[in-house]
Amino acid sequence: MLKSTLIRASEAGARIMQHYFQGEFKISNKEGINNLVTEADYASEKAIFEVIKNDYPDHFILSEEAGEIVTNSNYKWIIDPIDGTVNFAHGIPICCVSIALEQDGEMIMGVVYNPFINEFYFAQKGYGASLNDKKIRVSGETSVGSACLVTGFPYTYLDQPNGPLEVFSRLIRNGVPVRRLGSAAMDLCWVAAGRFDGFYEHKLQAWDSAAGFLIVEEAGGRVSDFTGKRYSPYQPHIVATNGKIHDELLNCVNGNV
Numbered sequence: 409m410l411k412s413t414l415i416r417a418s419e420a421g422a423r424i425m426q427h428y429f430q431g432e433f434k435i436s437n438k439e440g441i442n443n444l445v446t447e448a449d450y451a452s453e454k455a456i457f458e459v460i461k462n463d464y465p466d467h468f469i470l471s472e473e474a475g476e477i478v479t480n481s482n483y484k485w486i487i488d489p490i491d492g493t494v495n496f497a498h499g500i501p502i503c504c505v506s507i508a509l510e511q512d513g514e515m516i517m518g519v520v521y522n523p524f525i526n527e528f529y530f531a532q533k534g535y536g537a538s539l540n541d542k543k544i545r546v547s548g549e550t551s552v553g554s555a556c557l558v559t560g561f562p563y564t565y566l567d568q569p570n571g572p573l574e575v576f577s578r579l580i581r582n583g584v585p586v587r588r589l590g591s592a593a594m595d596l597c598w599v600a601a602g603r604f605d606g607f608y609e610h611k612l613q614a615w616d617s618a619a620g621f622l623i624v625e626e627a628g629g630r631v632s633d634f635t636g637k638r639y640s641p642y643q644p645h646i647v648a649t650n651g652k653i654h655d656e657l658l659n660c661v662n663g664n665v
Contacts, residue, residue: 410483411532413463414509414519420455421489421505422523424448429524430499446497449473452489452505460485472615484510486641488615491520492591501525506593508618508641515641518619520593529597529623537600537626546629546650547602552579552657555605558587558595562611570663572610579660592646596620599648600627606649606657614641621648630654634661 428448453473460467469477471487485507490496492503501524508518520529529544531537537544549555557579561572579586587604589595593616595607600623618641621631630651631639636658639646649657659665 409463410509411517413460414507414517415530417456417459417485418505418507418519418521418528420459421452421507422521424452424455425490425496425503425505426523427451429496429501446490446493448496449490449493453487456487456489456505456507470614472613482512486510486615486618488593491593491616492589495590500590502589502591502594504591504593506615506619508622510618515618515622518622520597520619520623522594527597529600529619531600531619531623531626533622533626535626537623539597539601544601544627546600546624546627547605548652549605549650550652552584552606552653552660553582555653555657556585556587556603557606557608557657558589558598558604559607560588560590560592560595560609560612562609564611574663575608575610575661578663578665592616593620596624596648599629599650600624602627602650606647606653608647608657608661609645611644612641612646613644617641617646621646624648632658634658 453471466479467481468479468484488506490503491506496503504520504522506520508515516533518531528540592612598604599607621639624631631648634645647658
């Protein structure tokens with residue numbers, strides 16, 4: 409039942425995305441620079457909530473636009489109704505619905521669904537990860553020097569010591585290709601699918617990564633914070649790799665090279 413609810417909720421959000429995509433809709437800015445929210449974000453969130461609340465009205469919800477809907481349940485749904493809102497607002501089809509389900513502090517299921525390129529990623533703790541119902545695995549790359557990486561840049565503290573621009577510069581000056589797609593959830597899924605060998609970012613929220621990091625782990629990858637400790641989506645730093653380049657990428661991100 410939980411899996412069914414998760415899938416139907418993600419499909420409901422995706423239908424809203426498709427309805428609004430490349431059409432006319434209201435766009436506003438939240439706190440900070442280029443922190444966009446559209447009426448499609450709110451409509452997607454509403455559609456997702458309706459599915460979850462109909463099946464599990466007592467469950468805890470954490471969602472990007474609505475914030476926390478606190479209950480005493482040991483289940484928590486972590487929702488990004490549109491991950492990659494800036495892309496979505498500009499008609500760029502690198503955006504998705506991201507929903508994770510946490511039980512007693514442990515992520516147990518996650519879905520990332522991009523309806524524009526027809527990619528539906530699913531993972532359940534202990535059961536592996538899939539793309540459109542086919543099992544996926546991380547890449548076999550063994551060196552950062554020959555890896556293809558992906559990252560994202562926050563709009564704040566870009567120039568801090570060892571911050572996003574410094575790490576990016578360090579990598580590309582050493583000839584490492586580093587992409588920026590604009591959707592952390594998609595970045596993580598593409599690591600899980602073996603398209604990228606690693607992903608790092610300096611500042612994410614729980615709804616950005618909760619589903620994607622489980623998908624990477626279940627695809628055989630490793631996800632940590634910048635110190636190498638097992639990842640928690642409730643802190644901002646993330647390194648996600650195929651596992652083989654993880655320690656080397658951590659050293660690059662931390663300036664230990």
